[in-house]
Amino acid sequence: MYVTTLTMSPPTTADASRELSSEEGLVTAARDGDSRAFAALVRAHQRRVFHLAGRFYRRREDVEEVAQDTFLQAWNKLASFRGDAPFEAWITRICLNLCYQRMRRRHGREESLDDFDLAAPGDLGRRVEARVETARLLARLDPRDRFLLQLLHGEEWSVEEAARRLGWSKANVKVRAHRARKRLRRILEEEDSR
Amino acid sequence: MTCDDVRDRLLARPADRTDPEIASHLGDCTPCAAFVQRLTAFTEALPDHRAGIEPDPGFSARVVARLPDDATLLGWAAFRLLPLAATLALLLSWLAWTAPPLPGSPLGGDSGEALLAHLLAGQGDVP
Numbered sequence: 001m002y003v004t005t006l007t008m009s010p011p012t013t014a015d016a017s018r019e020l021s022s023e024e025g026l027v028t029a030a031r032d033g034d035s036r037a038f039a040a041l042v043r044a045h046q047r048r049v050f051h052l053a054g055r056f057y058r059r060r061e062d063v064e065e066v067a068q069d070t071f072l073q074a075w076n077k078l079a080s081f082r083g084d085a086p087f088e089a090w091i092t093r094i095c096l097n098l099c100y101q102r103m104r105r106r107h108g109r110e111e112s113l114d115d116f117d118l119a120a121p122g123d124l125g126r127r128v129e130a131r132v133e134t135a136r137l138l139a140r141l142d143p144r145d146r147f148l149l150q151l152l153h154g155e156e157w158s159v160e161e162a163a164r165r166l167g168w169s170k171a172n173v174k175v176r177a178h179r180a181r182k183r184l185r186r187i188l189e190e191e192d193s194r
Numbered sequence: 195m196t197c198d199d200v201r202d203r204l205l206a207r208p209a210d211r212t213d214p215e216i217a218s219h220l221g222d223c224t225p226c227a228a229f230v231q232r233l234t235a236f237t238e239a240l241p242d243h244r245a246g247i248e249p250d251p252g253f254s255a256r257v258v259a260r261l262p263d264d265a266t267l268l269g270w271a272a273f274r275l276l277p278l279a280a281t282l283a284l285l286l287s288w289l290a291w292t293a294p295p296l297p298g299s300p301l302g303g304d305s306g307e308a309l310l311a312h313l314l315a316g317q318g319d320v321p
Contacts, residue, residue: 035258042254054245063247071257133232134239154240181205188232192225 023087031078038078042071045088049095055150056099066102070095093167096151100166103143140187145180152177195219197226204230208237 023044029037046067053066073094074081081090138146151162159177163170200219203210210216211230220227 035261038261039254039258042257046249046253050247050249051244054247055243058245060245060247063245064249064253067249067253068257068260072260075261130235130239131243134236134243137236138243150240150243153237154243156241178206184233184236185201185205188229192229192232 024083027078027081027083027087030075031081038071038075041074041087045091046071048088049091052092052095053099055154056103056147066095066098069098073098089165092165096166100144100147103147106143137184137187141180142183144176145183148173148176148180149184197223200226201229204233208234 023041026037026041026044030041049067049070050063053063053070057063057066070091074091077094081087138150141149148162151157151166152159157165159170159173162168163173166173195215197219200216200223203216211220211234220230
């Protein structure tokens with residue numbers, strides 16, 4: 001693409017479409033205010049954002065709201081996207097930070113068990129029981145603890161990967177994960193002692 | 195290895211339950227075995243614990259419809275710049291108030307007397 005832009009002849013339609021077919025080209029065009037290019041970026045990453053938001057929220061309206069806010073924030077901050085990491089990593093970080101802020105704001109507002117899709121088709125017997133138990137334990141956890149445990153055990157990210165994707169230090173992730181696990185342990189032991 | 199050690203280690207690394215030392219402890223300690231069973235069920239269920247909601251075909255259009263237009267951006271910028279403009283106006287007023295008068299001005303020096311002399315001499319109105 002660089003070769004294309006450095007040629008002496010003016011860019012042709014083919015050059016322009018090649019530019020827009022690459023993610024870098026879409027980002028550049030969107031940064032210049034091209035909403036169609038931005039829509040293409042949204043379509044390319046919307047499943048990933050829904051998947052991530054769906055890790056923390058069960059209702060479609062919540063997931064949709066987080067996803068929309070993610071892309072709106074991306075649009076507003078496009079000028080700060082330097083391109084030294086993939087766009088996917090950048091959008092993931094925006095989405096995670098929004099989920100985290102939102103979960104902190106909702107502190108104390110427990111998610112009801114009704115919010116969880118407990119009996120998904122195909123689930124039988126023990127699996128349904130495990131899903132109910134997981135949902136119940138998650139609902140008892142502090143939202144910040146839930147957030148981190150879902151990334152480490154749900155997304156199966158290492159401490160390094162979580163730190164990189166969240167933009168936190170490794171030490172911060174380790175400390176928070178340690179606290180979250182301690183609180184999970186306390187909940188499990190409390191319930192066992194009853 | 196104590197119950198505390200076993201639980202701490204398994205909370206950080208659930209896969210360590212197959213470690214011979216831990217497995218031996220779990221074989222002898224019923225409360226730890228029950229604890230680990232619940233912990234394992236929880237961590238193993240987490241990867242599947244998501245809403246599984248997919249974006250519908252109109253999602254990108256709804257996002258684009260919410261993008262701020264130029265007028266909104268201008269309004270937003272004006273709103274954000276309002277405190278700066280107010281501070282600047284206050285600073286300029288303060289500077290104008292405290293700055294010494296220009297040389298030659300009837301307000302210069304002992305300003306009250308100079309101004310009175312200027313007016314009494316009929317040299318015009320208050321500058």
